[in-house]
Amino acid sequence: xxxxxxxxxxxxxxxxxxxxxxxxxxxxxxxxxxxxxxxxxxxxxxxxxxxxxxxxxxxxxxxxxxxxxxxxxxxxxxxxxxxxxxxxxxxxxxxxxxxxxxxxxxxxxxxxxxxxxxxxxxxxxxxxxxxxxxxxxxxxxxx
Amino acid sequence: xxxxxxxxxxxxxxxxxxxxxxxxxxxxxxxxxxxxxxxxxxxxxxxxxxxxxxxxxxxxxxxxxxxxxxxxxxxxxxxxxxxxxxxxxxxxxxxxxxxxxxxxxxxxxxxxxxxxxxxxxxxxxxxxxxxxxxxxxxxxxxxxxxxxxxxxxxxxxxxxxxxxxxxxxxxxxxxxxxxxxxxxxxxxxxxxxxxxxxxxxxxxxxxxxxxxxxxxxxxxxxxxxxxxxxxxxxxxxxxxxxxxxxxxxxxxxxxxxxxxxxxxxxxxxxxxxxxxxxxxxxxxxxxxxxxxxxxx
Numbered sequence: 001x002x003x004x005x006x007x008x009x010x011x012x013x014x015x016x017x018x019x020x021x022x023x024x025x026x027x028x029x030x031x032x033x034x035x036x037x038x039x040x041x042x043x044x045x046x047x048x049x050x051x052x053x054x055x056x057x058x059x060x061x062x063x064x065x066x067x068x069x070x071x072x073x074x075x076x077x078x079x080x081x082x083x084x085x086x087x088x089x090x091x092x093x094x095x096x097x098x099x100x101x102x103x104x105x106x107x108x109x110x111x112x113x114x115x116x117x118x119x120x121x122x123x124x125x126x127x128x129x130x131x132x133x134x135x136x137x138x139x140x141x142x143x
Numbered sequence: 144x145x146x147x148x149x150x151x152x153x154x155x156x157x158x159x160x161x162x163x164x165x166x167x168x169x170x171x172x173x174x175x176x177x178x179x180x181x182x183x184x185x186x187x188x189x190x191x192x193x194x195x196x197x198x199x200x201x202x203x204x205x206x207x208x209x210x211x212x213x214x215x216x217x218x219x220x221x222x223x224x225x226x227x228x229x230x231x232x233x234x235x236x237x238x239x240x241x242x243x244x245x246x247x248x249x250x251x252x253x254x255x256x257x258x259x260x261x262x263x264x265x266x267x268x269x270x271x272x273x274x275x276x277x278x279x280x281x282x283x284x285x286x287x288x289x290x291x292x293x294x295x296x297x298x299x300x301x302x303x304x305x306x307x308x309x310x311x312x313x314x315x316x317x318x319x320x321x322x323x324x325x326x327x328x329x330x331x332x333x334x335x336x337x338x339x340x341x342x343x344x345x346x347x348x349x350x351x352x353x354x355x356x357x358x359x360x361x362x363x364x365x366x367x368x369x370x371x372x373x374x375x376x377x378x379x380x381x382x383x384x385x386x387x388x389x390x391x392x393x394x395x396x397x398x399x400x401x402x403x404x405x406x407x408x409x410x411x412x413x414x415x416x417x418x419x420x421x422x423x424x425x426x427x428x429x430x431x432x433x434x435x436x437x438x439x
Contacts, residue, residue, distance in 0.1 A: 017356025023363050026322050030329055030367060 031068045042068075049079060058084045178209070180282050180292040181411070182311035182339070186327030188298030190319045191346040194382060196295040197225040198393040198401075199315070202408030204259035205393070208290040211250065213282070214264035215307035216297035217273055223263045227389020228253060235265040240277045246284065255394060260289075270303035282310025291411075300334055308334075314341040315373060315411075320348055320359035325367055332368065343370035344407065347378040348421035361420075374407040376400055377421035 016024075032039045046066050053059055060082040067078050183196045196212055204210040213236065214222035223229040234249035239262070246262075253259040262285075265272070285292045296307035308314070314335050318328040332341050345361045352358035361375050376382075379400045385392040393404040403419035410416050 019353070019356045019359050019363065022322050022359050026325055026359075026367060029322075029326060033326065033329065 057086050060084050178286040178289045178291055180286055180311045181313040182294040182296050182308045183315045184296035185317045186331040187324045190317050190324050192317050193221050193225050193295055195317050196293050198391045198404040199408055200293050201256055201391040202393040202405045203291050204256040209258045210291045211260045211285050211289045213262045213294045215294050217264045217268055217270045220264040220266040222295050228261050232263040235263045237265040237268055273306045275306050275309045278306045279309040314339045316341050317344050317346050319346050325364055341370055342373045344373050345375045348375055349378045350421050372418050373410055374419040375421045376403050
């Protein structure tokens with residue numbers, strides 16, 4: 001009970017307990033161990049999922065959660081992404097059909113503008129984004 | 144060779160009753176009395192494999208089972224030291240495998256728990272010097288004479304580990320509540336495959352830290368590993384003291400950690416006993432003491 005309250009306070013203050021940080025780090029590293037994917041690949045995959053969905057609907061990324069869970073059959077990806085509204089206009093699907101490479105770069109640009117491209121080392125972007133935003137713009141041209 | 148053998152015979156030690164390796168044993172009888180071969184492993188070093196092997200061996204033998212402990216950590220022999228038998232080791236596992244002595248002569252009997260034997264590792268050799276087939280045959284042979292063959296695996300997943308698991312069909316994986324240990328156990332369990340049944344011992348839990356959110360809990364660890372839990376051991380000072388002295392804590396009737404090891408041994412033996420949990424060392428007086436700076 002007491003530790004639940006403590007944990008609640010910590011969450012309110014934005015500083016997770018070191019054991020929950022350890023849990024999250026373990027979860028990610030084991031996932032990449034099992035999938036034989038590097039953490040930055042998993043992060044890129046997560047990013048792309050948001051980008052694809054964002055083309056059709058406006059999502060609440062701050063309250064979204066994409067995670068991987070061990071199921072009996074293996075590992076499952078679970079995404080819980082609140083939708084704020086439908087996009088007003090048709091998504092620019094025609095562009096991607098005509099010239100896929102161009103579409104790809106435009107997505108990447110969006111990503112770097114938002115400061116999400118810091119994740120070459122498998123860092124999770126959500127909590128660090130504000131702090132890392134300046135660092136992102138430095139690293140972005142190198143990409 | 145003759146003189147060495149004389150030296151190896153401790154004066155007051157009773158004769159070792161196991162069969163000589165060369166003697167053919169009636170196969171039907173052997174199949175009936177085939178003991179269990181359990182490897183104690185973890186991947187990561189320093190999590191308490193050797194301490195766990197020693198104490199579970201002592202606890203199982205104290206229950207009356209015939210137990211042999213094999214130190215498979217060739218080159219870094221330590222199990223003899225933790226058991227307090229270092230001064231009585233004359234031959235090691237490679238002496239047996241390479242035919243310099245008989246198995247009966249290489250086994251060191253623990254006088255405190257007379258049904259417990261140790262087969263020490265070679266200290267001046269390397270893990271690659273052990274042939275996997277020979278190790279497998281050795282474990283098979285010991286299973287004919289003992290109820291339990293506990294194999295203390297070295298850290299790592301290389302040759303020494305492969306040799307250690309070769310003859311086992313059960314594993315006790317020892318994990319501490321640290322990210323590196325959990326990751327390594329996860330890897331090791333994958334390497335054990337379907338042939339070897341793994342059960343978990345979580346070592347060095349500090350309940351006070353877990354409560355404060357500063358240490359992974361047993362539930363956190365096993366949410367990832369998903370193994371049958373044999374038991375939990377606290378990070379208790381009595382283990383350190385007992386290792387200093389070479390007296391396994393499982394022999395200490397008054398020790399909570401000793402009781403936990405005995406409970407785990409009972410579970411291994413198939414008794415319906417609850418998995419021991421790490422005891423809570425901090426009572427009110429301790430807290431009061433730490434409040435006044437009494438302990439650090």
